[in-house]
Amino acid sequence: MTFLSNSKTLSRLSLVSLLICAPFSSYADQWHLSFDNDVVIGQDGDYSNGFVFGWQALPESDFSSAPWPFSWQQALRFSSQSQTSQWGAKIYQRMWTPSEIEYDYAQPNDRPYAGLLELESFTGSYSASFAQKNWFSVGVIGPASGAQTMQELVHKITPSTPPKGWQYQVENQLTLQMAYEVDALAFRQDATDDSQWELSGHSHTMLGNFRSEANLGFTLRWGDDLADSFGQLSSHAGHYGQFSATARKSGSWTVYSRAQLGYRFNDLTIDGDVPYDSHVQMKHQQVRASTGVIWAFPTWSVSWSVEVYTSEYEPDPNSWHGYGVLSYSFVL
Secondary structure, eight states, X not given: OOOOOHHHHHHHHHHHHHHHHGGGGGGOOEEEEEEEEGGGGTOOOEEXXXXXXXXXXXXXXXXXXXXXXXXXXXXXXXXOOOSEEEEEEXXXXXXXXXXXTTOOSXXXXXXXOEEEEEEEEEEEEEOSSEEEEEEEEEEEESGGGOHHHHHHHHHHHTTOOOOOOGGGSOOOEEEEXXXXXXXXXXXXXXXXXXXXXXXEEEEEEEEESSEEEEEEEEEEEEESSGGGGTTOOOSSTTOOOOOSTTOOTTXXXXXXXXXXXEEEEEEXXXXXXXXXXXXXXXXXXXXXXXXXXXXXXXXXXXXXXXXXXXXXXXXXXOSEEEEEEEEEEEEO
16 A cells, blocks of 8 residues: 655544544533653653543433444443443554664664554443443554654654664554453442542453454552542553543542553564564563552543553563653543
């Protein structure tokens, strides 16, 4: 398949996303921005950076008022006694690089450069003790994702090492992905007069030509009004839940830790086509963990977290990697 230049392709994908979202603007009550970056752990490489721009409708009792793309997607859920329903969409750009980005030659023993640009739709159903969510995305990995342009621009603005090896990135390929996640409460109890803590389990499954994997894990939360925000946390990359919808006027807060282990079947950032002979092989067993804090008000919220994960390929000299995530939402 022949692609246009990176800038033209990126512009057209952005235009398509705006055209898709335009008819749903009356439902787009929450807008959010998220930034992923590995600068917080003092290293550059592996999963390096991500940017999310998305929206979600404020919670409804069912999907009767949802636009047509979400009304069919919600049918993928299992039947449950949910209290609220949510739907939304986002555009998400991510990038992965070798650990040494100043080299202008191929690095066959390190992970390749890779960029991904996705447009994703989402539906979810929630109660105080059970939640289920699903996602469908279409995207492109390779030069058409615009990741090279983004990293070169950011590193030019900031005092960072200029990346010189993007000519060796994973080649262009369209991607299709589906994902499903379920959260189930184990128990919840009072911690103080004004807060609770809870333990829950979750499973997250993803299927597609970009990445397929299955995971099981648990979440420990401490905060106020936890029943109102149950299931809003997610293992799905780039997802940001609804925390303002039930926040107190004086502000609500949550501190959490989340961990999971799983098995990965395929990963285009590792085994995608590259213009050289790569010696890198994907590691199937994966472990991930995160910890963070969320502060929410009725009209806005902010979240900060640190994500860590074990090595995704062989031969990786590092046993783990990490990055920080800063998210901000506002309600219109």
